[in-house]
Each structure stands twice: as C-alpha cells, then as structure tokens.
Amino acid sequence: MAAMTQIRNIVILTGAGVSAESGIDTFRGGGGLWEQHRVEDVATPEAFARDPELVLRFYDMRREAIQTKQPNAAHFALARFDREWAGELLIVTQNVDDLHERAGARRVLHMHGEHLNAWCSNCDIRSPWRGPLIERPPCPACGARALRPDVVWFGEMPYRMDEIYGALRSADLFVSIGTSGAVYPAAGFVRDARELGTRTLELNLERSQGSAWFDESRLGPAGELVPAWVEEMLGS
Ligand code: APR
Secondary structure (H helix, E strand, C coil): CCCHHHCCCEEEEECHHHCHHHCCCCCCCCCCHHHHCCHHHHCCHHHHHHCHHHHHHHHHHHHHHHCCCCCCHHHHHHHHHHHHCCCCEEEEECCCCCHHHHCCCCCEEECCEEEEEEEECCCCCEEECCCCCCCCCCCCCCCCCCEEEEECCCCCCCCCHHHHHHHHHCCCEEEEECCCCCCCCHHHHHHHHHHCCCEEEEEECCCCCCHHHCCEEEECCHHHHHHHHHHHHHCC
8 A cells, every 4th residue: 555655646536425515415315316206216217218207307407406506615625636636636426517627627537427418319429418308309419309318327337437447456545525335336446446455535424335445534524524635635
C-alpha cells in the first residue's frame, strides 16, 4: 500500500449522497426515491415495456428538477481537486445529474448514464436533451420516435466498465463518497481495490454496507468532509 506521500493515481466513486445537499433526493433511506416509487415500476427495461408513460413521466420530472439545482461545496471541492491534482484522477459517478461538470470537474465518468441525454433505441445515438420525452419526440439523429432516458436501469450493464477497472488497477487510492454500497458493480469496487493493495477511504454520512472494507471511514456530510479532504491532499 502506497504511503500517503506516494499517492499519484486516484479513483473517486460518488453516489447520491454527494448531491443530497443540492436538494436532490437520494435513493435509499428516509424519504428516498425508492420509498416514493417502486423500482419495478420505473427503473427496469420491463417497466418501460409495460408502461412507458409512467417511466417517461418519472424521468421527465427528475430531468426538469436537476436543472433547478446547484452544485454544492463537495462538487466544487472535487472540481478544484480535478484542476490541481497532477496525478491520474478518475471521478466515477453513479449519479445521473450534471452537478460535477457544472462545478467544473472534467475527469468524470457517468457509469449509470445522464439525465441530460436521450438515447435512441433505433439508431443507438445519445443526444443532449433537456425537455420531456413523454410526447415521444423524434430522435434528432434518425427521426424515429424511439427515445428513452439515458439511464442504466436495474438489469442493464453500467457504462465504460473496462475504463473503470483499468483505472482501479493503476490506482494508489480509492475514495468513495456518498454511496450506500447497495448496488453492484459499484459496491464491489472497494473490494477490488483492497485485493489490489490500494489504499481505501470512505466519506459518508453514515456507515455504508461496504464500510468494513475501507481502511478508513470518515462520517459526516459531504459538504464538510470533501473540502477538508481536498485541502489535506493538496496540502495548502
Ligand atoms: N453527505 C454524505 N453522504 C450522504 C449525504 C450527505 N449529505 N446524504 C446521504 N448520504 C449517504 C447516505 O448515508 C447513503 O449511504 O449517501 C448514501 C446514498 O445511498 P443511496 O441512496 O443508496 O444512493 P447510491 O448509493 O448512490 O445508489 C446507488 O442505486 O438506485 C440505484 O442507480 C441508482 O446510482 C444509484 C445506485
């Protein structure tokens, strides 16, 4: 395991907890999205086939909502870290909002997709999209009325897994921020990192399902923990 002073390559995994202080609901826990909606009704390919209107309305509502939210201190701290960290860095986010990018982060990979894209099931092209999909508008690329949310549903493969595992293999440090560790494959990254001898750190409001696998867990709001951790790493 690399000493703190020798850490160059870093993978940061973020989850819904990093956007909670921006007013975006998390999925699990008190008042979470999956308490308000059944996953089986809105977040599976089967649900979309069964009742596309219910699914499209759900994601239209979320797509509209995130455009009214602002990045918080955790997003800005990670964007600063991205600008100033000379080593390798990959911010792997499970979040489908654009708050990391709006805060200025660039080395970001959305493994579960993005709300502000629409994905055409006819031509397989993803187009930037800010409005509703409920009226089944034509695909900007092929004209087919076959657009769906560009979100990875349960039972579907997350995006760019080869890149993520590649970054994990060369990482000296794996940091997990604001995720419950309930959903694989993201929940397994800490074990992969441990097996590779990588140092692991968790920043979360409460202990997660994977806490036992981390060398260190710091508990508290991301808006406080993340800026403090970035200061520590950049040594200002
Ligand atoms: N600061 C830090 N952590 C927080 C904060 C906060 N302000 N608020 C909540 N958390 C923590 C919670 O304690 C919880 O452990 O964030 C975590 C959020 O967990 P989930 O709601 O399960 O969200 P996430 O882990 O991102 O879900 C993973 O599941 O539903 C699917 O595809 C969806 O990407 C999502 C995946």
